Amino acid sequence: xxxxxxxxxxxxxxxxxxxxxxxxxxxxxxxxxxxxxxxxxxxxxxxxxxxxxxxxxxxxxxxxxxxxxxxxxxxxxxxxxxxxxxxxxxxxxxxxxxxxxxxxxxxxxxxxxxxxxxxxxxxxxxxxxxxxxxxxxxxxxxxxxxxxxxxxxxxxxxxxxxxxxxxxxxxxxxxxxxxxxxxxxxxxxxxxxxxxxxxxxxxxxxxxxxxxxxxxxxxxxxxxxxxxxxxxxxxxxxxxxxxxxxxxxxxxxxxxxxxxxxxxxxxxxxxxxxxxxxxxxxxxxxxxx
Amino acid sequence: xxxxxxxxxxxxxxxxxxxxxxxxxxxxxxxxxxxxxxxxxxxxxxxxxxxxxxxxxxxxxxxxxxxxxxxxxxxxxxxxxxxxxxxxxxxxxxxxxxxxxxxxxxxxxxxxxxxxxxxxxxxxxxxxxxxxxxxxxxxxxxxxxxxxxxxxxxxxxxxxxxxxxxxxxxxxxxxxxxxxxxxxxxxxxxxxxxxxxxxxxxxxxxxxxxxxxxxxxxxxxxxxxxxxxxxxxxxxxxxxxxxxxxxxxxxxxxxxxxxxxxxxxxxxxxxxxxxxxxxxxxxxxxx
Ligand SMILES: Nc1ncnc2c1ncn2[C@@H]1O[C@H](COP(=O)(O)OP(=O)(O)OP(=O)(O)O)[C@@H](O)[C@H]1O
Ligand SMILES: [Mg+2]
Numbered sequence: 001x002x003x004x005x006x007x008x009x010x011x012x013x014x015x016x017x018x019x020x021x022x023x024x025x026x027x028x029x030x031x032x033x034x035x036x037x038x039x040x041x042x043x044x045x046x047x048x049x050x051x052x053x054x055x056x057x058x059x060x061x062x063x064x065x066x067x068x069x070x071x072x073x074x075x076x077x078x079x080x081x082x083x084x085x086x087x088x089x090x091x092x093x094x095x096x097x098x099x100x101x102x103x104x105x106x107x108x109x110x111x112x113x114x115x116x117x118x119x120x121x122x123x124x125x126x127x128x129x130x131x132x133x134x135x136x137x138x139x140x141x142x143x144x145x146x147x148x149x150x151x152x153x154x155x156x157x158x159x160x161x162x163x164x165x166x167x168x169x170x171x172x173x174x175x176x177x178x179x180x181x182x183x184x185x186x187x188x189x190x191x192x193x194x195x196x197x198x199x200x201x202x203x204x205x206x207x208x209x210x211x212x213x214x215x216x217x218x219x220x221x222x223x224x225x226x227x228x229x230x231x232x233x234x235x236x237x238x239x240x241x242x243x244x245x246x247x248x249x250x251x252x253x254x255x256x257x258x259x260x261x262x263x264x265x266x267x268x269x270x271x272x273x274x275x276x277x278x279x280x281x282x283x284x285x286x287x288x289x
Numbered sequence: 290x291x292x293x294x295x296x297x298x299x300x301x302x303x304x305x306x307x308x309x310x311x312x313x314x315x316x317x318x319x320x321x322x323x324x325x326x327x328x329x330x331x332x333x334x335x336x337x338x339x340x341x342x343x344x345x346x347x348x349x350x351x352x353x354x355x356x357x358x359x360x361x362x363x364x365x366x367x368x369x370x371x372x373x374x375x376x377x378x379x380x381x382x383x384x385x386x387x388x389x390x391x392x393x394x395x396x397x398x399x400x401x402x403x404x405x406x407x408x409x410x411x412x413x414x415x416x417x418x419x420x421x422x423x424x425x426x427x428x429x430x431x432x433x434x435x436x437x438x439x440x441x442x443x444x445x446x447x448x449x450x451x452x453x454x455x456x457x458x459x460x461x462x463x464x465x466x467x468x469x470x471x472x473x474x475x476x477x478x479x480x481x482x483x484x485x486x487x488x489x490x491x492x493x494x495x496x497x498x499x500x501x502x503x504x505x506x507x508x509x510x511x512x513x514x515x516x517x518x519x520x521x522x523x524x525x526x527x528x529x530x531x532x533x534x535x536x537x538x539x540x541x542x543x544x545x546x547x548x549x550x551x552x553x554x555x556x557x558x559x560x561x562x563x564x565x566x567x568x569x570x571x572x573x574x575x576x
Contacts, residue, residue: 059404060405101472
């Protein structure tokens with residue numbers, strides 16, 4: 001019982017119409033109470049993994065092989081309707097861009113409360129109470145005023161707090177956080193990151209945390225998957241990855257993060273030559289198979 | 290910081306108020322005139338009087354009391370004809386614009402949100418449709434279907450649904466990419482209800498703006514069709530037919546042409562201004 005993962009992705013392949021594989025044989029697990037970081041360059045397919053789990057892949061992109069187990073449910077074997085119902089009860093999302101993640105023409109209150117009523121079957125009073133409680137928890141003052149506001153009346157940081165509150169409100173088993181701090185400025189980033197970590201620890205929710213920043217990986221996660229061109233390059237405990245990276249790409253990513261590289265060395269971005277080299281290797285492998 | 294950026298557009302809106310209220314005043318006046326035409330019109334719009342032909346408007350010499358804007362070459366009262374003309378103009382404009390709006394917007398929403406096969410078919414159809422010259426298309430249609438109120442309305446819908454389809458598709462595409470749509474889907478919403486309850490409210494300001502603009506366009510199209518004598522039966526007074534009749538007498542009875550032209554101009558202008566104003570009023574982000 002204890003070692004059954006909350007999320008278990010087994011050799012998932014996701015294909016774009018026309019045949020291009022955006023993810024290839026991706027496997028990863030998130031254990032209950034664990035934060036799994038997912039790093040990689042832009043376009044590696046990090047968001048694609050989150051979307052495949054949550055069932056929000058664009059219509060021209062389909063999971064073609066492999067399995068996704070969410071809390072023992074075989075998602076890929078389900079009909080769309082049951083899949084959506086299952087996922088919405090178990091998982092939620094903290095999206096990347098707080099500007100577009102809230103519907104601009106709807107007030108904050110209903111946007112938090114409605115899913116609690118419709119999906120989780122709570123009474124309106126209970127849902128409202130829970131929304132207030134969580135807004136309090138994410139340090140929003142004037143919760144009543146915020147519930148009555150439209151998204152554009154709040155700052156970016158406030159909106160991200162609202163989204164965090166909304167994600168944690170139904171006490172989900174899994175939260176997918178897709179670069180939840182990239183759109184924010186540095187000081188706000190730190191607060192938001194701390195908030196997510198605190199709430200995660202209090203609730204014991206499993207989190208799949210997408211980022212491209214090894215500094216964030218070190219702060220928040222217990223395990224990490226390194227993704228490159230839709231493949232998992234490395235999967236290890238966060239500590240081990242920093243101490244002893246197994247893959248040259250991981251090494252380069254760590255070196256590219258100022259506070260974790262050798263302080264005497266100057267900051268160095270991931271060398272383009274290395275990326276080109278890896279892409280060439282992958283292309284060769286693909287041609288061979 | 291956030292507060293100053295919020296107040297700036299608000300104070301600008303105050304400056305625009307006149308640009309919203311003046312057009313609204315004109316349209317309301319027009320609606321009242323149209324609804325109460327039998328009571329408001331000083332004369333029978335169809336009554337001819339050959340002794341009173343080409344009377345000038347009230348501010349000139351040689352007028353008869355009661356014929357405020359003069360008479361045409363058959364001695365019919367211009368003001369009364371204009372008031373009855375407003376009836377037809379408004380019936381056509383509201384009905385045609387609403388039908389155009391519903392038809393075009395639904396197709397635009399479906400193409401923009403469902404994409405794939407839907408989008409391919411609808412977008413192709415729009416492209417092909419738009420390659421016909423619109424006025425010629427309308428004239429042809431009415432010529433085939435015969436004149437009458439419903440032919441005019443059908444012609445307008447058939448010409449102009451593409452405007453809605455195109456614009457609303459583009460806006461829907463933008464909205465569909467937003468994260469809040471994903472959030473709604475994860476929240477368990479079905480695709481169709483996501484479209485109706487999440488996306489539609491966001492494109493509604495544009496739909497309303499287009500709708501009012503379309504009302505102005507419908508007035509013009511109706512006038513053009515009347516002008517070439519293809520609209521409602523030639524007995525009913527319409528602004529377009531008045532302009533057509535006034536054209537022949539422009540040098541000695543310019544008022545027959547000028548007053549309906551001004552009414553047409555003000556109406557079209559008012560609708561397009563109202564469209565902009567409504568968009569700002571209905572959009573919580575712009576407000
Ligand atoms: N709607 C789409 N249609 C076609 N290709 C897509 C679509 N969305 C993403 N892709 C492709 O899928 C790949 C993975 O995209 P994904 O969004 O998962 O990247 P990511 O790792 O999240 O990058 P980022 O850090 O920039 O968010 C990219 O190569 C991208 O070009
Ligand atoms: Mg991404």
